[in-house]
Amino acid sequence: MDVAVIGKGPAGWSCAMTARMRGLSAVVIAPRNDTGLLHTAERIDNYPGLPHISGSELLDSFRDQALAMGTEEKTGLVRQIMPNGSHFMLLIENDVMECKTVVLAMGAARPTLLPGEEEQLGHGVSYCATCDGMFYRDKRIAVLSTSMQGIEEAAFLAKVVGELDYYALKPHNTEELPSMAHIVHEKPKAIGRDDAGVTVTTDQATHCYDGIFIFRAAMPLNMLLQDLKTEGGHIPVDREMKTNVPGVFAAGDCTGRPLQIAKAVGEGNIAAISAAEYITKHG
Ligand SMILES: Cc1cc2nc3c(=O)[nH]c(=O)nc-3n(C[C@H](O)[C@H](O)[C@H](O)COP(=O)(O)OP(=O)(O)OC[C@H]3O[C@@H](n4cnc5c(N)ncnc54)[C@H](O)[C@@H]3O)c2cc1C
Incomplete structure (x- = not known):
């Protein structure tokens, strides 16, 4: 081209x-x-x-x-x-x-990034399921998405990972999420890291994962x-x-x-x- x-x-x-x-x-x-x-x-x-x-x-x-x-x-x-x-x-x-x-x-x-997101990009935070999904075989991951694109990516990741938490960054239909995914009804406020992995801090708690996938438009x-x-x-x-x-x-x-x-x-x-x-x- x-x-x-x-x-x-x-x-x-x-x-x-x-x-x-x-x-x-x-x-x-x-x-x-x-x-x-x-x-x-x-x-x-x-x-x-x-x-x-x-x-x-x-x-x-x-x-x-x-x-x-x-x-x-x-x-x-x-x-x-x-x-x-x-x-x-x-x-x-x-x-x-x-x-x-x-x-x-x-x-x-x-896009407005979450505080801490850029620092963790490539160190547990990814924007590409196809590129990085295989690194998380049987692991615990989070998917954060502004749109239905996150549902499609979660469907792909669900075949690989052990556990998947889904956060809707903006309201969208989540009915077609794979059954193994768990929807977290909390608002992500920041991305971080602790001894056990990368973290999503929400308006209610801090959750730790092996990997975090983020999808925006x-x-x-x-x-x-x-x-x-x-x-x-x-x-x-x-x-x-x-x-x-x-x-x-x-x-x-x-x-x-x-x-x-x-x-x-x-x-x-x-x-x-x-x-x-x-x-x-x-x-
Ligand atoms: C309500 C409203 C009214 C307006 N009225 C007027 C008017 O009367 N007169 C006037 O002159 N101007 C007006 N404007 C401004 C005008 O719309 C913009 O100046 C114009 O659209 C800019 O064109 P653009 O091609 O640069 O970008 P845009 O029209 O913003 O298009 C950007 C494109 O890039 C795509 N894109 C972004 N990131 C990626 C990516 N990573 N990968 C692939 N695609 C990507 C987007 O999806 C989109 O298709 C108005 C704007 C609004 C919102």
């Missing part, structure tokens, strides 16, 4: 269209629980040429146009971007995809791409939408204010042109 675009908002679709116009293959990726909020806008009055359009109409029209131009679409949260020589490997939920360039078009939504920027430079939660870019990582570009709300559709579309267009130039130069 020439261009992997992370995000199905105005920046992502615009980037994919220009990439296709430049003869590149392009895929646009976003999770099932889309964190883009434009579809909730009832009326947009400042997008040129399309007065009084709703957010969902505009997004549908971007998507239809991009797909008609041959853009591929993929559903899944991108958990990690790993530079691999002249290419990048993307971990999309439990799939891996290889691409030549990456365009970050992830909007401004960032977005990723913190520094965990998505290790060496990516950020400033106040945004990704600094130059006028060509280049980030500090060669081959990685960014567009739209994730590069900072103004948070506007026209700006996102323009930056998506520039990012695609820059990605095309990068591919021409680097092969």
Whole structure:
């Protein structure tokens, strides 16, 4: 794949269209629980040429146009971007995809981590059941999730682990949890560690586990791409939408204010042109 675009908002679709116009293959990726909020806008009055359009109409029209131009679409949260020589490997939920360039078009939504979570990541805390589930054969684990995605991941983990406690970080249907899972009706407040393992401290108690799996609809920027430079939660870019990582570009709300559709579309267009130039130069 020439261009992997992370995000199905105005920046992502615009980037994919220009990439296709430049003869590149392009895929646009976003999770099932889309964190883009434009579809909730009832009326947009400042997008040129399309007065009084709703957010969902505009997004549908971007998507239809991009797909008609041959853009591929993929559903899944991108958990990690790993530079691999002249290419990048993307971990999309439990799939891996290889691409030549990456365009970050992830909007401004960032997850709020639990205190202590980042410190324990890789030391008992994981965001990927497929990658790390096997380390917890017959062990005691916790699954914390904001959505139904946690139910699917718990179903996979239930086949491996000995005990599984499930915490809903936001309300969602838990009826399809595997029968061996135990729902804990407490509110997680922090992640920590004691002599016996990693801990979940809730509004009521502290529970100890061998491992903790956490599932949300977005990723913190520094965990998505290790060496990516950020400033106040945004990704600094130059006028060509280049980030500090060669081959990685960014567009739209994730590069900072103004948070506007026209700006996102323009930056998506520039990012695609820059990605095309990068591919021409680097092969
Ligand atoms: C209610 C409302 C009304 C608005 N009205 C206007 C208006 O009238 N005019 C105007 O100009 N602007 C308006 N805006 C702002 C506008 O919606 C944003 O500026 C615009 O959507 C930004 O586009 P984007 O592509 O950068 O990001 P977004 O539209 O936020 O899209 C981000 C995408 O990235 C995906 N994503 C995030 N993390 C990952 C990941 N790790 N892996 C895969 N996918 C990921 C998300 O799921 C989403 O698909 C409004 C916003 C809201 C919420």
